[in-house]
Amino acid sequence: MITLENVKRRAEMDAKAHGYFLTPDPDFLQNLLEGLKENEERYGYPSCPCRLASGNFDWDRDIICPCDYRDPDVEEFGMCYCALYVRKDVAEGAKPIEPIPERRPQEKINRASGEVPEKKEAPDTKGAARDTNRKFFYCKVCGYVTFREEPPHVCPICRAKQEFFEEIVLDTKIKVR
Numbered sequence: 001m002i003t004l005e006n007v008k009r010r011a012e013m014d015a016k017a018h019g020y021f022l023t024p025d026p027d028f029l030q031n032l033l034e035g036l037k038e039n040e041e042r043y044g045y046p047s048c049p050c051r052l053a054s055g056n057f058d059w060d061r062d063i064i065c066p067c068d069y070r071d072p073d074v075e076e077f078g079m080c081y082c083a084l085y086v087r088k089d090v091a092e093g094a095k096p097i098e099p100i101p102e103r104r105p106q107e108k109i110n111r112a113s114g115e116v117p118e119k120k121e122a123p124d125t126k127g128a129a130r131d132t133n134r135k136f137f138y139c140k141v142c143g144y145v146t147f148r149e150e151p152p153h154v155c156p157i158c159r160a161k162q163e164f165f166e167e168i169v170l171d172t173k174i175k176v177r
């Protein structure tokens with residue numbers, strides 16, 4: 001069974017091995033760790049708590065925590081996209097935690113949301129691209145919109161918690177005059 005303590009220990013060891021630190025805000029850290037745990041229980045791997053995963057391991061490989069983008073992001077911005085891993089100056093409060101640009105290629109983001117079917121890799125017909133349980137959610141703090149089964153644990157833009165997300169209900173009725 002995956003425990004929060006295990007997820008935390010794994011992150012701490014990884015941070016130490018790379019000379020990084022975990023985010024200094026305890027509530028925020030807890031939120032991210034819970035997101036990792038939930039994703040690991042759901043998909044079988046700890047995909048990024050700030051990003052949309054497809055549920056297809058090969059498609060999500062780059063966003064399994066620690067993701068492929070962590071090291072360049074920590075080096076350039078002082079923190080990973082979720083701000084789980086931070087540099088010493090950020091951990092000590094000398095530099096604030098703030099939104100950073102998404103380094104993940106757009107085509108991978110689109111593929112995870114089922115927007116652009118890949119030509120070469122035929123999607124699994126039971127895969128996420130056909131998932132009809134997905135809904136639109138928006139962050140009430142910054143307006144970020146995402147299309148997924150549940151809102152993210154942490155807004156990747158403003159770091160607001162999951163409870164600040166609200167579903168967007170689309171009116172699909174066509175009005176005929």
Ligand code: SF4
Binds near residue numbers: 069
């Ligand atoms: S952005 Fe941070 S929390 Fe998200 S997968 Fe990468 S390293 Fe992990």
